[in-house]
Amino acid sequence: MTAHVTIRIQEEDFDIAREIEQLTHGRTDIGAIVTFSGICRGTEGGDTIAALMLEHYPGMAEEEIRRHAEEAMARWPLQGLTVIHRFGRIAPGQNIVLVLTASHHREAAFHAAEYLMDYLKTSAPFWKRVDGAKEQNWVEAQARDEAAAARWTKS
Amino acid sequence: MKVKYFAWVRERIGKAEETIEPPASVRTVEDLIGWLTKRGETYAHAFERPRVIRAAIDHAHVKPETAIAGAREIAFFPPMTGG
Numbered sequence: 001m002t003a004h005v006t007i008r009i010q011e012e013d014f015d016i017a018r019e020i021e022q023l024t025h026g027r028t029d030i031g032a033i034v035t036f037s038g039i040c041r042g043t044e045g046g047d048t049i050a051a052l053m054l055e056h057y058p059g060m061a062e063e064e065i066r067r068h069a070e071e072a073m074a075r076w077p078l079q080g081l082t083v084i085h086r087f088g089r090i091a092p093g094q095n096i097v098l099v100l101t102a103s104h105h106r107e108a109a110f111h112a113a114e115y116l117m118d119y120l121k122t123s124a125p126f127w128k129r130v131d132g133a134k135e136q137n138w139v140e141a142q143a144r145d146e147a148a149a150a151r152w153t154k155s
Numbered sequence: 156m157k158v159k160y161f162a163w164v165r166e167r168i169g170k171a172e173e174t175i176e177p178p179a180s181v182r183t184v185e186d187l188i189g190w191l192t193k194r195g196e197t198y199a200h201a202f203e204r205p206r207v208i209r210a211a212i213d214h215a216h217v218k219p220e221t222a223i224a225g226a227r228e229i230a231f232f233p234p235m236t237g238g
Contacts, residue, residue: 038238054237055162057230060214085237097238117238123216125230126237127162138163141234 004080004102005069009061011088014098023080023102030079032106034113036099042092044139050131054087054096057125061085068119072101075115076108083116085126115152122149156223158191160201161232164208167201177223184210185219187229201231209234 004023008014016037024030040052065083072081082100090096099116103109120126121142128139159172181190185205192202202208210217211230223229 056237057159057161057211057214057232060211060230063214064216121238122235124237125161125211125232125235127233128236129162138233139236141236145238 003073003078005066005073006080006082006084007062007065007069008084009056009058009065010084010086013086013095014084016095016098019082019084019098019100023082023100027079029104030102031104032102032109034099034101034106034109036097036113036117037095038097038117040090040092040094040096044130044132047132049092050133051092052090052096053129053131053136054085054090055127055129056085056087060125064124065120068116068123072112072115076101076103076112078103078108078112081112081116083120085120085124087126089131118145118149118152121145156226157228159228159230161230163233164201164231168197182222182224183219184212184217184221184223184229187223188219188231191231207233 016035020033042048069081069083079102084098086096099113101109101112122145130137130139156175157172158175160168165171177187177190181187188202188205188208191198209232212226213228
């Protein structure tokens with residue numbers, strides 16, 4: 001069967017169980033699903049936050065994620081993958097991002113999910129603004145995220 | 156060409172997009188940042204640390220030395236913080 005790739009950028013929430021069902025429906029060649037979901041924390045740098053505001057670059061966001069999804073499909077034997085990234089206002093406890101990877105054996109699914117998340121952090125055009133009780137601040141990019149993405153380019 | 160701005164670059168400039176016609180002497184992405192910086196205080200504030208600014212041409216990441224000839228849409232934004 002062909003690999004099933006789903007990429008969505010959306011304001012609304014997603015249902016993890018339903019996304020797994022859509023990825024695996026009617027198939028018996030999948031032996032492992034790795035699920036990563038990123039969730040909005042209630043604190044940022046020790047301060048309580050009201051919400052995150054996620055801004056994105058429509059068009060480029062989908063294209064950039066698709067480029068990395070294709071790279072993941074080329075690097076690991078995957079049966080399919082799903083990436084969903086939300087934008088707009090996201091309150092503490094709510095979902096931000098979902099990555100599902102499906103493979104025969106768990107190793108490929110684990111590696112591909114980690115690869116996709118590392119690149120989502122550093123090259124997908126999304127920006128987080130923290131909305132606190134009194135002020136709004138854009139989140140600074142982390143050097144550790146750049147380092148995490150860079151390790152995939154080493155052989 | 157169309158230029159788009161995102162996150163704090165957009166906030167500092169005070170607009171999300173505009174159409175510009177830089178002179179032929181503006182050949183690369185970093186030339187364009189330099190040219191935009193001279194358009195006023197809001198631009199100078201947005202581009203005050205040019206090394207921090209990321210750019211994309213027609214939805215693909217580019218480096219400061221990339222030529223802008225033929226670009227339909229150029230975007231400027233801070234380092235990304237999604238995921």
